[in-house]
């Protein structure tokens with residue numbers, strides 16, 4: 149039976165424990181089995197949304213098509229919890245798809261946004277805040293000598309590709325199957341995220357001529373990359389990759405893989421673009437490039453850099469970035485680039501992360517390990533085939549007994565079983581990312597009680 153997770157006066161994690169005289173497990177049983185969730189307002193809103201938005205959504209994976217059921221409509225969020233329009237509360241494991249590393253409505257970010265908004269939400273002119281955020285970014289990513297702020301990860305990756313092509317004077321680019329770098333035409337080839345979720349090979353509306361220079365290769369396969377460079381010496385502008393894949397579910401790079409890509413690109417004069425939109429400030433404060441000791445030519449950022457507001461950035465070696473207008477011939481621009489609200493939220497978020505780096509990353513790593521491994525152990529007890537991939541506070545439970553190291557092995561998972569698990573967890577007040585091909589995220593707001601609650605929910609869901 150479906151169940152209700154909030155607004156509960158007792159027992160739910162974060163509300164301060166169970167009612168007097170009753171064990172926590174009694175409370176969980178009560179919460180997990182005996183209080184049906186109502187979704188009547190969400191259902192009504194979904195019907196209205198379908199009249200105005202294709203699929204009822206403004207971004208495809210939100211529609212729950214691959215997991216089934218209707219998505220709850222969110223009314224507000226705080227810390228680790230989302231609250232829907234029907235008053236239900238959910239433990240949030242997708243964190244706005246990555247940005248909310250400090251939890252929702254983090255007080256100093258909220259205050260900074262409020263304060264900035266009072267001085268106007270946009271100027272279209274330079275501000276000191278842009279420099280302040282840039283300085284913080286450089287502290288975390290020393291490889292970024294110069295950068296540009298944009299309004300999304302899509303823009304960051306699209307612009308990085310353009311500047312790589314402009315700098316090298318080459319056309320071909322290499323990306324990897326299952327990696328997602330936003331929805332710009334050239335990068336929508338064998339992409340992850342919604343493209344993988346909906347099982348479409350690419351996107352209609354992208355002319356073949358637009359992607360004829362995009363080479364999509366299997367992830368974690370250095371030989372395929374070597375072969376591509378041997379076939380086109382001096383023609384490949386860049387490799388772009390997710391250093392830890394999140395958009396095919398979580399997949400770590402094999403030992404030596406990133407180093408191999410660095411060596412091959414250097415030898416050929418191609419650029420290495422590390423897309424840290426998801427991993428930046430997430431797997432370490434300095435992203436995956438710090439975790440694996442890789443020095444890219446260009447880096448793309450998004451999500452956390454804007455503290456949950458629309459913001460992205462791309463940057464790297466100064467001689468490459470100096471190709472951008474007005475210094476050079478590569479054009480790139482944006483009305484809302486460096487938006488003051490996004491800068492304020494980004495500064496508040498990064499300042500907190502920098503100040504508390506050691507404690508924060510140790511905490512979210514530990515919490516994520518408990519959750520990821522805890523559910524894996526329950527699945528083992530229940531005989532459910534599950535492969536758990538985790539890097540820091542990103543993780544995925546793949547419904548397969550086999551190792552997952554690239555898109556094909558991820559796609560061999562039982563997505564129907566994932567959908568059932570997703571619905572069962574949602575019914576129990578735990579909101580996982582609505583696709584097998586997305587990473588789950590943990591924030592500093594997730595507590596030990598939340599871990600225990602999640603494991604209890606999984607025990608019941610996997611039954």
Ligand SMILES: Cc1ncc(COP(=O)(O)O)c(C=O)c1O
Pocket residue numbers: 245300301302303305328329330331341390394395423424425426450451460
């Ligand atoms: C690795 C990566 N790159 C780029 C993007 C695109 O970012 P945005 O959705 O902000 O356009 C995403 C989005 O999920 C991503 O995960």
